[in-house]
Amino acid sequence: MFIINCPYCGERDQTEFSSGGEAHIVRPKQPTELSDDEWAKFLFMRKNIKGIQFERWNHSHGCRKWFNVVRDTSNDKIHAVYKMGEKPPVNK
């Protein structure tokens, strides 16, 4: 269980948070023009990397705000935390 430094509340235990999956997935501008395959790809296909991963987290039992986390999935080390809408701190 790791500790996440919520950009609004400070360091809290992981149990207070819920994970929102991969971050920075852009919703297609015209969903109606997509093929079923492309739409399914947007909806369901997610990277599952061993290593540095960009994720969304929600401080669901605290301030209930969403934010982004850069986490190394191999050792749970959190490299950066940044608010929604901010630029990722490392080059993607």
Place this chain on the structure above:
Amino acid sequence: MSKELRINSNKFIDQTTRLSFKFNGEKLYGYKGDTLASALLANNIHLVGRSFKYHRPRGIMTCGSEEPNAIVQIGNDPSLTDPNVRATEIELYEGLEAFSQNCWPNVKFDIGGINNLLSPLLPAGFYYKTFMWPASFWEKYEFFIRHSAGLGKSPTKPDPDIYDHKYYHCDVLVVGGGISGIMAAKLSAENNNETLLLDDKNILGGATIYQNNDCFQIDSTHTNYWLEKEIKNIKNIKNLTIKTRTSLAAYHGYNYLLAKENLTDHLSPDERKGKIRQRLWKIRAKKVIIATGSIERPLIFNNNDRPGIMLSSAIKKFIDFYGVKAGKEITLFTNNDSAYETAISLKKSGVNIVSIIDIRDKSSSKIVKEVEKHNIKIYWKHTIVNTEGYRRISFIEIMQLSDDGSGVIGKKIKLKTDCLGISGGWTPMVHLFTQSGGKLKFRSDDNVFFTRQE
């Protein structure tokens, strides 16, 4: 209780409070401060269980949480019985009831012991290969296999006890209350860090608290007296919390550690009523210091698993801490100097040492010289080739090692003994360190795996 196996003066055992307990239905006595293991040894009982597959007799081997053999079932109440408890860890209380496991009808005469005679026919994997055919026979085999599986018996009724949880945040967590843990905790707390010191025993001090050997001194006092003073002092440090009877169970990421505190397992059933039995500590520490010390390694020879064969450091703890003689005619077998500490402790308490068998050519250390003064026979460059005695070791056979150490030469010498202490050097307790992701490297000076700094 056999008086001749007890030595009188001992500050860790309260010999004015006698406790009665039962082992396999037999009523026995021990003192307050004993563990089940030390009380059994004081009653001259080494045989406590049977091995899992061949049902070979098993005795007490160590003196702490590393015990592999002396595993017993505590109590027979269907809701409270506790399987697989180490006899070396459970503190004696009035009315304790313990039973041997994995034996039927009893530990002295075990039908399963027949497996030992058939062992040439029961190779590894025997069960998996043999009971597959014919397929329709499985239901017949199953009854017997289910009966021989597992060690202890689980309780069959709901647990009536109360358990507690506690989240704890601290700057420094020190695991292990031996001399280095105590000094680390003291330094850390005095430098204004919120510090928690944990130890799984009932008192602090590790192996140093009963170290009364003249060769080990700090500020020209025996290390045990020196440490006693330190322990008295650290109890007054403001930032320091000390928890005894608390063993660390897991080391997770981000320094999240789980520890189990025993609150009433050392009390008699009457004193336990209405109290919390155990508390789970969920510790979040900024820094963790692992000061878990080391455990002695055994030595390898034929039939080295008989009851009465123990680690030499365990024999030392039983005599110096619990005041219990593990045997009347003790032999020691070693490849290093630490068995000589045990020899001196035994000699001080008036236990007869048959001889010391040492694999090495010679040793010129101070402590060996001290032993030589006592006129103890030391067989240099010898090794044990076999042991005898089914329920308790009775004889050992030793032979001289050849010059290159690869074989044995000369005549077999047979020695009568009722307890054999073995010492194969020391292994650091790196378990928590590796669990937290730490890596080890081999250190050839003393042949141990040691922590590697990244």
Place this chain on the structure above:
Amino acid sequence: MLNFETTVQDSKSYGDLTLSEVEPILKINLRSNKREFSTKIGKLLSIIPPIEANTSSSNEDYSILWLSPDEWLIYSNNKISYEQQNLLEENLFNNISNTNQGSVTNVTDHWVMINLKGSKIYDLLSKSSPYDFKNFKMKKGSVAQTLLNHTDVILHNIDDNNLNLFVRRSFSEDLWLWINDSARFL
């Protein structure tokens, strides 16, 4: 059930720990990200919503707790009648919601407030909350939103060894029973 109509009347004591439900207390949830919002609240209640995380501000009548960068909880320090509540809610509604400055929600019946007093309160909370109370304990007026016995709670440090705990009404009975059960062993 802990409820606006049927509250727990008696406080309970376990050694040095006293717990009691406090009612009826007005609780209002405010949300806004508008700049003028703060001054508006200041004018209406003569209290400024705190900007700093995990803090609160109080005056004689009201306390306002930081919940999130754009969310606050106001509660009255003293018992208050239904009529007074409605009046205040209406006033806030007209001045904030109606002028598009933010939203005002009466959560009086949504949150149950339990007062905990005594030197053992942090021992009690640490039984079931992963939150590190070290700084919270020291600073009067601190606010913490965390989990207690798997239930969402808001904690407000009002004095040394004295705090108000807010819990959702539907979870309140469960938490109340848990506190009573755990406090026996402090």
